[in-house]
Amino acid sequence: MPTTVPSVCRFCHAGCAILVDVEDGRPLRVRGDRDNPAYRGFCCVKGQQLPDQWGHPDRLLRTQKRMPDGSHRPVPCAEAIEDIALRLSEILVTRGPRAIAMYSGTYSIANPATMPIALSFMEAIGSSMVFTSNSIDQPGKAVAQALHGTWLAPPPAFDDRTVALLVGTNPTATMAGGLPLANPGRELTDAVGRGMRFIVIDPRRTEVARRAHVHLQCRPGEDVPLLAAMLNVILREERHDAAFLRDHVDGLEALRAAVAPFEPERVARRADVRAADLVEAARLFAGGRGVATAGTGPNFNGRGTLFEYLLLALNTVCGQWSRAGERVPNPGTLSPPFPAIAQAAPPRKGYGYGEKLRVRGLANCDGGLQASALAEEILLEGEGQVRALLSVGGNPASAIPDQALTVRALEQLDLLVQIDIKRSATASLADYVIAPKVPLEMPGMTLVQDQLTFYGAGFGHREAHAQYTPAIADPPRGAEVVEEWVFFYELARRMGLPLSIAPATATGAPGDPAQRVALDMKRRPTHDELFAILTRNARVPLDEVKQHPHGAFFPAPEVVVAEREPGWTGRLDVGNPEMLADLAAVASALDIVGEADGFPYRLICRRMIHTFNSNGQDLDGLRSKWPYNPAFMHPDDLDREGLSKGDLVELESKSGSMLAIVEPDETLRPGLVSMVASFGGLPGNQDKHVRERGTNAGRLLRVDQDVDRYTGQPRMSNVPVRVRAAEPVG
Ligand SMILES: Nc1nc2c(c(=O)[nH]1)N[C@H]1C(S)=C(S)[C@@H](COP(=O)(O)OP(=O)(O)OC[C@H]3O[C@@H](n4cnc5c(=O)[nH]c(N)nc54)[C@H](O)[C@@H]3O)O[C@H]1N2
Ligand SMILES: Nc1nc2c(c(=O)[nH]1)N[C@H]1C(S)=C(S)[C@@H](COP(=O)(O)OP(=O)(O)OC[C@H]3O[C@@H](n4cnc5c(=O)[nH]c(N)nc54)[C@H](O)[C@@H]3O)O[C@H]1N2
Ligand code: SF4
Ligand SMILES: [Mo]
Numbered sequence: 001m002p003t004t005v006p007s008v009c010r011f012c013h014a015g016c017a018i019l020v021d022v023e024d025g026r027p028l029r030v031r032g033d034r035d036n037p038a039y040r041g042f043c044c045v046k047g048q049q050l051p052d053q054w055g056h057p058d059r060l061l062r063t064q065k066r067m068p069d070g071s072h073r074p075v076p077c078a079e080a081i082e083d084i085a086l087r088l089s090e091i092l093v094t095r096g097p098r099a100i101a102m103y104s105g106t107y108s109i110a111n112p113a114t115m116p117i118a119l120s121f122m123e124a125i126g127s128s129m130v131f132t133s134n135s136i137d138q139p140g141k142a143v144a145q146a147l148h149g150t151w152l153a154p155p156p157a158f159d160d161r162t163v164a165l166l167v168g169t170n171p172t173a174t175m176a177g178g179l180p181l182a183n184p185g186r187e188l189t190d191a192v193g194r195g196m197r198f199i200v201i202d203p204r205r206t207e208v209a210r211r212a213h214v215h216l217q218c219r220p221g222e223d224v225p226l227l228a229a230m231l232n233v234i235l236r237e238e239r240h241d242a243a244f245l246r247d248h249v250d251g252l253e254a255l256r257a258a259v260a261p262f263e264p265e266r267v268a269r270r271a272d273v274r275a276a277d278l279v280e281a282a283r284l285f286a287g288g289r290g291v292a293t294a295g296t297g298p299n300f301n302g303r304g305t306l307f308e309y310l311l312l313a314l315n316t317v318c319g320q321w322s323r324a325g326e327r328v329p330n331p332g333t334l335s336p337p338f339p340a341i342a343q344a345a346p347p348r349k350g351y352g353y354g355e356k357l358r359v360r361g362l363a364n365c366d367g368g369l370q371a372s373a374l375a376e377e378i379l380l381e382g383e384g385q386v387r388a389l390l391s392v393g394g395n396p397a398s399a400i401p402d403q404a405l406t407v408r409a410l411e412q413l414d415l416l417v418q419i420d421i422k423r424s425a426t427a428s429l430a431d432y433v434i435a436p437k438v439p440l441e442m443p444g445m446t447l448v449q450d451q452l453t454f455y456g457a458g459f460g461h462r463e464a465h466a467q468y469t470p471a472i473a474d475p476p477r478g479a480e481v482v483e484e485w486v487f488f489y490e491l492a493r494r495m496g497l498p499l500s501i502a503p504a505t506a507t508g509a510p511g512d513p514a515q516r517v518a519l520d521m522k523r524r525p526t527h528d529e530l531f532a533i534l535t536r537n538a539r540v541p542l543d544e545v546k547q548h549p550h551g552a553f554f555p556a557p558e559v560v561v562a563e564r565e566p567g568w569t570g571r572l573d574v575g576n577p578e579m580l581a582d583l584a585a586v587a588s589a590l591d592i593v594g595e596a597d598g599f600p601y602r603l604i605c606r607r608m609i610h611t612f613n614s615n616g617q618d619l620d621g622l623r624s625k626w627p628y629n630p631a632f633m634h635p636d637d638l639d640r641e642g643l644s645k646g647d648l649v650e651l652e653s654k655s656g657s658m659l660a661i662v663e664p665d666e667t668l669r670p671g672l673v674s675m676v677a678s679f680g681g682l683p684g685n686q687d688k689h690v691r692e693r694g695t696n697a698g699r700l701l702r703v704d705q706d707v708d709r710y711t712g713q714p715r716m717s718n719v720p721v722r723v724r725a726a727e728p729v730g
Contacts (some may be wrong), residue, residue: 002028006035006550007469008446010439012109014175014610015449016182016468017551018043020050020440021148024366025344025474027051027440035550036466042183044611049619049712050084050440054473056620058422061437062140063477072423072433078479080432081487087415088125091388091607097126099387103371105133105394106613108484110439112447112528116501117519118392119483119510124497129386132368132549133394136401138296138413139367139711140304141456145365146350147305147579148312149494149572151248151321152339152638153561154453155291156284157329158462164191165199165281166458167223167311168297172207173609177207177293178461187462187524197288199225199281202297203604204674205667214281216628220604221718222271223298227261227310230282234317235259239286241319248344251317251575256372257412261587263624270590286318287310293458296605300717302706305351306582308456313574315457324563331559333466334508335450341562351710358384360704372401372703375409388415393482397425398614398678399430401701404656407683419484424614425682437481440473443527445542446551447534451508465550466540468531483527503536601637601653601681603673603700614678615694628694629679630663634670638662642721648690650726653719659687659726673721688729 002023009016009030010023010561017036021029030050032043053059062074065083091099099578102122108115122130134142155161158180179187188208192198197213200206201223209215218226234240235256245252251689264282268275292314298307322328332338354364375394377386389396389410397581400406410416412427418430427433445468453460475481481492492499500518502511517526517533518589535542540554596729617623631651634645643649643662651660651673660675668674679694680686686695706715 003672005472006033007440007472008444008551009043010444011046011050011108012175012615013109013448013452013465014181016043018047020472022472027054027473033550033700036467037553038182038461038463038551040183040186041323045621046612046616048618049621052619052621053616054438054440055476056422056618060421060423060427060433061137061476061481063304063435063480064427066431066435066541070624077434077482078490080434081490081494082413082430084354084417085491088388089239089495091414092125093388095703096384099123100127100383101129101374101377101389103131103374103394103396105392105396105399109424109448110393111484112534113446113527114392114484116534117488117499119598120499120501121488121492123177123468124492124499128364131371131374133371133399133621135368135371135578135711136399136713136716138294138304138308138362138363140299140308142366143305143350143403143710144308144312145578146348148574149311149334149347149570150345151236151316151572152341152345153313153322153328154328154338154340155320155457156289156322157327161196161288161292163197163199163285164458165285165290165292165384166200166208166587167201167292167294168299169293170202170206170208170607174295174607174710176295177459178295179454181460182450182462196290197284199285202608203669203672214271214277216271216277216281218273219604219669220297220672221301222267223301223307224303224310224583225262225267225590226271226278227307227314228259228583228586229264229267229278231255231262231310231314232259232262233279233282233315234286237283239283240317240650244319244421245317249572251573252317254575255313256579257319258525266590270593279427285314289320291315291320291577293456296594297717300715301603302708302713302715303586304713305710306579307577309579310583316572318390320514322561324561325563327384327557328561329555330461330464331539331556332450332453332506333540333554333724334447334535334538334542335463335504337539338453338506340559341565343564343568344394344570344572347573347576349592353366358382360712365711367711371373371396372714373712375703376400378412384387385643387413389413389417391416391421391426395420395424395426395678397429397682397696398696401698401716402519402655402703403683403696403698405703419487420617428682434480434487435481436484440559441471441475441481442483443471443531445535445545446533447504448508451504451506454507457508464554464556465551466545466554468542468546469550485530486524486674489519489524495508499667501530501533504534529604557656578616599653599722601671601673601677601721601723603653603697603717603719603721605717606632606676608676611676617679627692628661628690629676631660632663632665632668632674633672633693634668635664635666637670638664641725643725648726648728649723651700651721651723653721655702655705656699658695658699659690661690673723
């Protein structure tokens with residue numbers, strides 16, 4: 001007889017509360033948990049596939065070792081750790097710690113214990129070569145935050161907001177920013193019902209755009225001019241929050257001068273929107289209470305830092321932060337209490353520090369070490385050359401721009417270790433693939449959902465929510481699978497290295513070194529012991545959260561924003577000279593159009609509800625409609641090119657070409673190709689299997705094109721392409 005148990009879905013970062021039918025340790029069925037007050041029964045199609053993922057015939061149940069002929073064979077995990085330890089020790093001696101790098105991807109946050117231990121391992125060997133997928137996501141958010149300074153209180157409570165500006169974010173499908181985490185469709189309907197007005201800037205008519213008061217269905221890549229024009233209108237019409245700016249903000253006059261060239265008519269022409277809509281968007285945002293939030297699209301244009309800086313400036317100029325005495329509905333739960341003081345933490349540099357890369361003058365930044373430089377660091381000979389890569393919860397061979405270059409580099413490593421549940425593109429290149437437990441086989445807690453609040457304004461839960469789940473499923477019979485952190489712990493033990501972890505912080509930044517707890521390297525800690533250390537400073541004790549197996553709100557009605565501390569001098573800065581110099585460069589090119597002769601379309605990024613980066617492409621429930629990643633185009637464009645639904649096309653950029661299958665999408669602006677990226681596995685015969693497995697849009701990107709000079713992120717969207725009918729590859 002199956003029993004039904006509550007748990008937390010960790011297929012994506014949203015952490016939905018679920019109910020799982022389990023029999024003999026085997027998960028049978030997953031659905032949303034109506035007893036959870038935040039998610040209210042929501043569970044997307046991906047979450048429903050967890051039983052299939054658990055028992056998938058291709059799931060790796062044993063650690064795999066690569067044989068000289070390139071095939072993999074299962075080996076005991078301890079044997080793999082032994083050999084990896086030996087090889088890493090040898091590289092340490094002969095090449096030094098910098099030759100050992102780490103890459104962490106989206107699944108590195110599924111278990112809050114993974115990264116603290118993995119990072120402690122890297123520290124113990126003395127390497128700061130830690131690359132993250134955030135660096136090819138929205139690293140400009142963190143750098144812009146540093147340059148602008150941080151208001152030490154949250155944006156106004158979601159329920160009190162009257163307006164929201166969403167720039168290139170699609171939260172009803174992605175659970176990203178713009179709507180509260182949880183059940184985004186219901187949040188949207190409720191908010192519209194309350195009279196909240198949405199402003200959407202997106203070349204596609206997304207679900208939120210359909211309900212929006214103003215939708216600027218712009219050309220892609222024009223977000224910097226569009227925000228600058230909005231700021232121009234607001235400042236010119238004196239719609240800014242003068243009192244807030246006087247009390248807390250520097251740089252207003254410099255900003256005013258810098259946005260002056262961005263005349264609404266001029267920008268509207270360039271972005272191909274109506275000037276009247278642009279002006280209305282500015283007035284509506286300035287006149288309401290709410291925040292501006294952005295997603296991947298505008299961050300993928302080579303100026304992510306400047307874009308995010310203007311987005312923060314827009315929030316600040318309109319005074320969209322909460323003030324002394326206002327309530328704080330989400331002060332955090334499993335994290336330490338969120339700060340709530342009506343004052344500004346002053347700006348910092350936020351980039352160009354720490355580990356210097358040997359290529360393109362890059363260094364570390366608040367958005368993480370630039371992953372798109374990893375291939376060059378592997379290929380460039382000389383002192384410090386990367387020779388070993390430990391890849392945790394990511395799929396670099398699929399995710400990093402310029403797939404051919406990345407794969408060529410990964411193939412040349414002396415040691416590639418991939419932790420993966422399946423034979424992903426990276427796993428098939430790896431010397432060792434460590435087979436991990438899937439989340440249902442491990443305890444979990446919603447710490448990262450707390451920390452998401454600090455990723456950007458408009459992210460995170462509406463109210464203070466938390467949930468803990470024990471492991472609710474057993475690994476399949478015969479499996480030898482380990483938690484990711486256990487791999488690093490055992491590797492450290494084998495190499496004689498000490499490990500320590502600190503209690504988690506509210507923002508997710510590394511914890512206080514003074515509070516670090518050294519791990520016993522003789523007796524392996526339990527999962528729950530690690531969770532106890534991580535939540536040591538939690539606002540709500542983990543033990544109390546455990547009393548609510550379906551998850552709960554943990555309200556703190558007494559928490560209100562405190563008055564500015566006496567003598568506090570910190571101020572936000574909307575006039576950072578480097579940002580404004582970059583903006584001036586954009587202004588001077590404002591009337592120049594047509595950069596890409598012969599490439600009439602623009603390839604833009606997107607996500608969809610039934611895909612998750614390179615994950616789940618083997619799950620029947622997610623493949624049923626499209627087993628590949630369609631190239632969406634406007635029906636008029638298809639007509640013009642003589643193409644129909646399902647036709648095979650060649651997409652060609654200046655740096656590469658690939659086959660794809662077109663699909664009409666009338667919600668899309670004409671002139672675009674909109675595509676999910678990480679499909680198709682390794683390059684080589686992607687084109688041959690395009691209908692069964694899709695293809696990788698990263699083949700059309702370069703790592704050195706239109707690079708954001710603060711984060712090193714290359715252009716990953718709005719890429720000029722041409723489209724023509726193609727013949728199948730035999
Ligand atoms: N062209 C282009 N490139 C992009 C993007 C784009 O839109 N266009 N998006 C960018 C963005 S935003 C991001 S965040 C990155 C994503 O970059 P990555 O995080 O590197 O890529 P994912 O495909 O999410 O890789 C997740 C890996 O984890 C494995 N996995 C699944 N479940 C588990 C588990 O339980 N445990 C472990 N250990 N592993 C598991 C999967 O099999 C997969 O190999 O890609 C970036 N690259
Ligand atoms: N279902 C699902 N959920 C996911 C993921 C997934 O793959 N599937 N991935 C996760 C990850 S790693 C991330 S980073 C988040 C991302 O979450 P989002 O940022 O919401 O992701 P996208 O769907 O890529 O949204 C980008 C939007 O930007 C628009 N866009 C493209 N180019 C431009 C431009 O130049 N300007 C403007 N203004 N808009 C533009 C696109 O049309 C699209 O609607 O989602 C996460 N959640
Ligand atoms: S949105 Fe879907 S995949 Fe993400 S946590 Fe919720 S149910 Fe799981
Ligand atoms: Mo991402």
